[in-house]
Amino acid sequence: MSRIAGRFAELRRAGRGALIPFLEAFDPDPATSAAILRGMPAAGADLIEIGMPFTDPMADGPTIQAAGQRGLRAGATVAGTLGMVRDFRAHDAATPIVLMGYLNPILSYGPERFCDDAGAAGVDGLIVVDLPTEEADLLLPHATRNGLDFIRLVAPTTDDARLAHVLRGSSGFVYYVSITGITGTRTASSEELAAAIPRLRAATDLPVAIGFGVRTPAQAExxxxxxxxxxxxxxxxxxxxxxxxxxxxAT
Known part of the structure; x- marks a missing residue:
């Protein structure tokens, strides 16, 4: 069982949902970013997403775009982000880590090498925002060989036929993009979520995590x-x- 599957199983037995905070690698500098990462589990993080800074993050709103720019100015690279995870694993062997980013830096690094190095560093899952399902074979075989969960994004506009296609080969959890828009803008209503999630449940046994627009404790609840x-x-x-x-x- 992967670390991600194990953590969701623990939470299910405890009768609660997962809190999955996000940080951008190297934002605003490597030391501060690493300190935030190390502090997240004790602050309540069940899983952690780390953003890999990229110059053209098409799904991200102004807040995460700015964080990515700060990270890039601070020297963020794919290798540096993997190094953050490797250092984190020296102190925490339990908290699942998911890398979230875009395909271009992975292609530049080399897909097979990226998955090999991510697995060796202690990464548990990958979310590649702009990787079409039809091109998943660029990464999926290498991810599977290294024990990396391949986490897919599903949107409100994903119809039933497309949903089955997107979920093929998925593992870890399903990331439900709760709005049609970029990160950090608006928030889906409880009614919208109540209508959307049963359709996902009917299509997969994987856990479902909701992102894009969760800004307050009440919205997380x-x-x-x-x-x-x-x-x-x-x-x-x-x-x-x-x-x-x-x-x-940083202050």
């Missing part, structure tokens, strides 16, 4: 009532950004 986990990203990055000095440095 609504998300885990409807599904199995809540991904919180922009709200946390906004809090971090508010602590930076005028030059964008």
């Amino acid at each position: 609504a998300a885990v009532r409807a599904a199995d986990g809540a991904v919180v990203a922009s709200a946390l990055i906004d809090l971090l950004a508010a602590t930076l000095d005028e030059a964008g440095r």
